[in-house]
Every structure is written in structure tokens, then in C-alpha cells.
Amino acid sequence: MTATTVTDRIEKTVIVKAPRSRVWQAISDAKQFGQWFKVQLDGEFKAGTTINGTITYPGYEGLKLEIVVERIEPERFFSYRWHPGDPKADYSAEPMTLVEFTLEDAGAHTRLTIVESGFDRIPLARRAEAFRMNEGGWTEQVEHIQRYVAKS
Amino acid sequence: MFAALGDETRLQIVARLCAEGPLSITRLSEGAGVTRQAITKHLNALSAAGLAKNVKSGREQIWELETRRLEMARRCLDRISDQWDVAIDRLKAMVED
Numbered sequence: 186m187t188a189t190t191v192t193d194r195i196e197k198t199v200i201v202k203a204p205r206s207r208v209w210q211a212i213s214d215a216k217q218f219g220q221w222f223k224v225q226l227d228g229e230f231k232a233g234t235t236i237n238g239t240i241t242y243p244g245y246e247g248l249k250l251e252i253v254v255e256r257i258e259p260e261r262f263f264s265y266r267w268h269p270g271d272p273k274a275d276y277s278a279e280p281m282t283l284v285e286f287t288l289e290d291a292g293a294h295t296r297l298t299i300v301e302s303g304f305d306r307i308p309l310a311r312r313a314e315a316f317r318m319n320e321g322g323w324t325e326q327v328e329h330i331q332r333y334v335a336k337s
Numbered sequence: 338m339f340a341a342l343g344d345e346t347r348l349q350i351v352a353r354l355c356a357e358g359p360l361s362i363t364r365l366s367e368g369a370g371v372t373r374q375a376i377t378k379h380l381n382a383l384s385a386a387g388l389a390k391n392v393k394s395g396r397e398q399i400w401e402l403e404t405r406r407l408e409m410a411r412r413c414l415d416r417i418s419d420q421w422d423v424a425i426d427r428l429k430a431m432v433e434d
Contacts, residue, residue: 195414195417195418195421197418197421197422197425199425199429201428201429201432201433202429202433202434203432203433203434207432208428208432210432211428211431211432212428217431220427220431221424221427221428221430221431222424222427222428223424223427297425297428299421299425301417301421304414
């Protein structure tokens with residue numbers, strides 16, 4: 186299974202109106218990361234280390250999160266693995282997804298690309314259950330399916 | 338579930354069931370470039386993942402997609418994608434003047 190399907194990854198690219206060094210701080214400093222991601226982390230980001238966190242996001246406060254830091258290239262690249270989805274579910278026995286942050290200059294600003302990948306290895310039947318409260322109004326979804334299988 | 342889709346023949350089967358509706362194994366085998374046995378094996382894998390179901394057994398099995406499951410899987414990814422959007426907005430608010 187070498188091909189990447191559209192179901193395997195989420196990719197976001199945004200221009201952040203701040204210098205690359207500032208964006209890097211916000212992402213690589215565990216305290217600052219925690220501020221915008223709404224998680225309290227119990228350590229610093231260091232390659233190869235595992236950090237535990239507690240979600241501070243309203244509605245999910247107190248839930249646990251585990252981050253395994255992979256690679257850090259100052260001001261350019263940061264990656265870690267974690268369990269995706271609803272933090273209320275217990276994913277500890279399942280494979281983790283990989284999250285990669287890439288920073289590039291965009292004039293005086295910063296182009297930030299975030300990729301989360303590895304969803305194809307997650308048994309989504311379980312995740313689907315976690316989101317069951319949102320089922321309803323799915324009548325036109327066949328189009329979605331056609332679109333994503335066509336792209337694969 | 339997505340792992341069950343990570344195979345080209347299986348994706349093809351899903352695409353055909355999606356476009357053409359319920360199909361027999363014979364029809365699915367036509368033009369698939371693989372044997373009937375292989376198609377049956379893939380259908381069973383899709384069934385185990387809750388993605389397809391056998392709606393008429395007997396002499397000629399008819400298979401159709403279990404669309405609700407696929408829809409929910411797609412929705413999960415959309416939800417995680419939305420969560421990233423919201424988090425990115427907070428990041429921007431923090432570092433932008």
C-alpha cells in the first residue's frame with residue numbers, strides 16, 4: 186500500500202502575518218503550543234520524547250493526550266505523532282497519526298503547512314462510532330464518496 | 338475501515354457499487370482484471386469493515402455499499418479538519434499583531 190489516498194491525510198496551508206521566528210516559537214514551545222491548541226503539556230518538545238497533555242478546550246477539559254515528538258529542525262520543521270479524533274475515546278492501542286508543521290518565508294510573513302497523515306491505518310469503524318451523535322442529514326453523501334474514490 | 342479501502346481493486350469495487358448501485362459478483366468480475374474468487378475475497382474484506390453488504394444470497398449474490406459507514410468515516414475526517422481550522426485561527430490570533 187504505497188499510494189496515498191485522499192482519506193489518508195488532511196493538509197492545511199495558511200499565510201500567517203508574522204515572521205517565521207515568531208510562528209516557530211508558537212509551534213515549538215510547548216507552553217505556547219498549548220495556548221493556541223488548548224492543551225496543557227507536561228514537558229518541552231524534544232525529539233524522541235513523549236509528552237502528556239491535558240486538554241483545556243471547553244467541553245473537553247481534563248481529557249488526556251499523548252504526543253510523541255519525532256523531528257525538530259529549528260524554524261523550519263516540526264513533527265510528532267498522536268492519536269487523532271475525539272479525545273473522549275480510548276485510542277491507546279491504535280496506530281498514531283503523524284502531524285508535520287513546515288514553515289517557509291512568504292515575504293515578511295510565514296507560509297505554514299500542517300499535514301496530518303496516517304488515517305488509513307486507523308480503524309475508523311471505531312471513530313465513526315465516536316461521531317455517531319452527528320449522524321443525520323447524510324442523504325447527499327454518495328457524491329462525497331464518489332468524489333473521494335475517484336481521486337484515489 | 339480506511340485500511341480496507343487501501344487497495345486498488347477494493348477502491349474500484351467501491352467506486353462501481355457507488356456509481357452503478359447493487360451488483361452481482363459476476364458483474365463486478367467483468368473488466369476487473371482479477372478472478373471471481375479475488376472479487377469475493379475483497380467483498381468479504383469490505384463486509385468485515387462494514388463498508389459493503391451482501392443483500393441477496395443464494396445462487397447469485399448481490400452486493401451493495403454500506404453507505405452510512407462511509408459517510409461517517411468521511412465526516413470524521415471533516416471534523417478533524419475543522420478542528421485544525423479553528424486551532425489555526427487561534428494560532429494566528431496569538432502571533433499576528
